[in-house]
Amino acid sequence: MNEFEELNQSVIAEFRANAGKVVRAGGGAFASDELLLLHSVGARSGVERVSPVATIRDGGDMVITASRGGAPNNPAWYWNLKAHARAEVEVGTETVEVDAREVADEDYARLWAAVTEAMPQFLEYEKKTTRRMPVFRLSPVAIGSDGKEGSVAGRRNAQPGADD
Numbered sequence: 001m002n003e004f005e006e007l008n009q010s011v012i013a014e015f016r017a018n019a020g021k022v023v024r025a026g027g028g029a030f031a032s033d034e035l036l037l038l039h040s041v042g043a044r045s046g047v048e049r050v051s052p053v054a055t056i057r058d059g060g061d062m063v064i065t066a067s068r069g070g071a072p073n074n075p076a077w078y079w080n081l082k083a084h085a086r087a088e089v090e091v092g093t094e095t096v097e098v099d100a101r102e103v104a105d106e107d108y109a110r111l112w113a114a115v116t117e118a119m120p121q122f123l124e125y126e127k128k129t130t131r132r133m134p135v136f137r138l139s140p141v142a143i144g145s146d147g148k149e150g151s152v153a154g155r156r157n158a159q160p161g162a163d164d
Contacts, residue, residue: 011052012037020092022052036062037090040080051077055091055138056118058111062089062098062138065115070128078134089138098138111135 001009014022015037022035038053055062066078081087081100088097103111112135116122126133 008052011035012050015052015090020090036064038064038077039088039090040077041084041087042076043079043083049077049080051075053077054119056114058114058137060140062091063103063111063115064136064138065112065122066134066136067122067125070125072129072131074131074134081136086141087138097141099141100136100138103135103137107137108135111137 011022015035020035034055034057035052036055038051040049040051041047042049053064055064057063066074068075082102085100086097087100088095090096112133115135116126122133
């Protein structure tokens with residue numbers, strides 16, 4: 001396991017141990033942000049992955065940004081969501097099934113402004129790269145009267161996010 005995967009694993013463990021709260025000693029990337037754990041299926045591998053991702057709310061939806069800290073390439077979960085738009089997120093102590101959609105140009109500016117207002121470090125990430133950081137809207141999936149909707153449950157044992 002590399003240093004990045006070890007950090008993600010410790011954030012995931014802390015998130016789950018503290019009902020969705022992560023307060024890393026000395027601050028750290030996730031100390032004050034609202035986080036979710038994104039469960040996605042590997043675009044190439046088909047392996048279930050879990051990644052801690054900062055989020056903001058927009059109405060009933062969650063909004064996430066594929067920043068990768070300003071790296072030149074998108075995170076693996078970006079490609080996973082492009083290949084498999086149905087995912088799950090852990091928010092606090094709840095698990096919610098979502099449909100992920102990359103935000104189109106007409107809504108991008110408004111949501112990017114909301115992201116950077118809530119989490120100014122994303123402006124620093126933007127300065128580190130020439131790529132436009134993709135923004136995704138995660139919309140909760142309505143559950144039918146039978147209580148079923150193509151669940152991707154059981155992901156608490158998924159592997160930490162990796163390049164897929």
